[in-house]
Amino acid sequence: MNSIVCIKRVPDTTSATLKIDAENRKLDDGNLVFSINEADNYALEEALLLQEEFGGEITLISVGPKECDDIIRMGLAKGATRGIRITPDNLYKLDPYAIANLIAEQIKELEYDLIFTGCMANDDNFGQLGVTLAGLLNIPHISLAVKIQANEDYAIIDRELEGGLMEQFNIKFPAVITIQTGINEPRYASIFGIKRASKKEIRFVENISAQGIKVHTEKMYLPPPGDTAEIFTGNPEETAEKVYEILKTKGLI
Amino acid sequence: MRKDIFVLVEHRKGEIRDITFELLTKARNMVQTGGFVYAIVLAKNGDNFIEKLKSEAHRILCIENEKLEHFHSDYYQQVLGSIITDRKPLLTLFGQTSYTMDIAPSLAVQLDLPIVMGCIEFEIGDDKIFTINQVYGGKIHTRFSFPSKNGGIISIQPGTFTAEQGDLSAEIERITFSFEEITNKKFIQFVEAVAGEIDITQAEKIVAIGRGIKEKDNLQIIEDFAESIGAVVACSRPIVDAGWLPKERQVGSSGKTVKPKLYIALGISGDFQHLIGMRNADTIIAVNKDPNAPIFGIADYGIVDDLLKIVPALKKKIMEKCEARSA
Incomplete structure (x- = not known):
């Protein structure tokens, strides 16, 4: 079973103070730590699990700057077969449709049963790539997969709905599956894997310009300050006292 | 047009x-x-x-x-x-x-x-x-x-x-519309998540944890604190993904929507998917190291600090006061 896994390099912004570049078009990411998008890491693991069960090859594909090679190498170290990094000249103007177009163009020449993507990227939160790709390739898709029972040419997949409910579909290959976080336990690369990865091929697609951009970024800005919490300051002892007073006043303890 | x-x-x-x-x-x-x-x-x-x-x-x-x-x-x-x-x-x-x-x-x-x-x-x-x-x-x-x-x-x-x-x-x-038959994808059934022992939607007080808890071992500190105020422990998605708490404890769009009297969010940054599940709580107290965390935009009271410092101090304070009251 051959898989393609689309992976994205994203910054960890959970506890960082964010700045925007001078043109107000993109994040000033000089001081941020980057890694593979969380859901994509689960997607990669799902491909690796299927590879262990059915054999076959895994191709990693990433659209982004040359630093994406780091996440591709890590995927190769975990067991993927090869990588493709696409770096178009207009990288920072792409919308999900244009990104899917770039990937679809490269995928055409490959043989695959499944294409995996994460269900959503932690940076833009769109959640569009996988299902857009399925539309471009005219193959079926399941998004937000939380359980996959695969066979040679079809799979039974549970996809996540709201409120803890799931719905189950039977889908024939080739297909696109977008993976929700928590579906498996992503492995770490072994030292042996990291050594082997250095010999694996990454193909670079450069000096091209992405076509079909439909949505444009007008500007990025910090959200206007709205209502905000009353912040208690002081050492833990002092803030605890204030919280205690609140709880007592409101009859919560 | x-x-x-x-x-x-x-x-x-x-x-x-x-x-x-x-x-x-x-x-x-x-x-x-x-x-x-x-x-x-x-x-x-x-x-x-x-x-x-x-x-x-x-x-x-x-x-x-x-x-x-x-x-x-x-x-x-x-x-x-x-x-x-x-x-x-x-x-x-x-x-x-x-x-x-x-x-x-x-x-x-x-x-x-x-x-x-x-x-x-x-x-x-x-x-x-x-x-x-x-x-x-x-x-x-x-x-x-x-x-x-x-x-x-x-x-x-x-x-x-x-x-x-x-x-x-x-x-x-x-x-009327005549459909082309789809043969490569079929709906089979709905699958309900397994019901757990605790129904967080019924809880009056919730202590919810997020990534800021850092390690599974720290859960005990939270459980102890929650018990001291009679709250149940809930969480944001990453805690369930990591397998530290079961799915039925998850608050947010893909988990449960709760409306308790008290919601204490510990180490939860507060993305959209989480906020939608808890924003109607009566009183929201948030503890997070990041002063820019969106959770502070929805909370009534906040402390910008490490939850692992605040929670033990808070528990100690509550125990002291309770003892003083009952003495």
């Missing part, structure tokens, strides 16, 4: 989902003179839905078919693709839901239309549509635009707009 706004009516197990009424309210407020708000009902039997939507839209388009009994993105796409092509709305609105994530992007490909998913606001300009999206965990907003000449598709975060009762009297149009 395109003026109409289409809203896909989202329903599950016979019930229209709240997001539909939020979208219809917004559509009524946004539609320009001469344009109509359409509610698009795709169902096996649409009568019950139509009854509930009559006052909410100018027109209701209803397509009934056995194939539309359960959500199936490919059948939905076939019929939506056809009516959008025929009737040329300015915008088609979806909620940013699990159904939409399965259909809107491929529908946009089929129709060759611009699409922006997960917006919190949109504007209709002279020749462009503008959207505002929360990116980077809600810490940054981005304003996007696309030309409105050929129309477009937008999905909106649930809970962004408040649903209000409409006062329209919809014209109802039923359309």
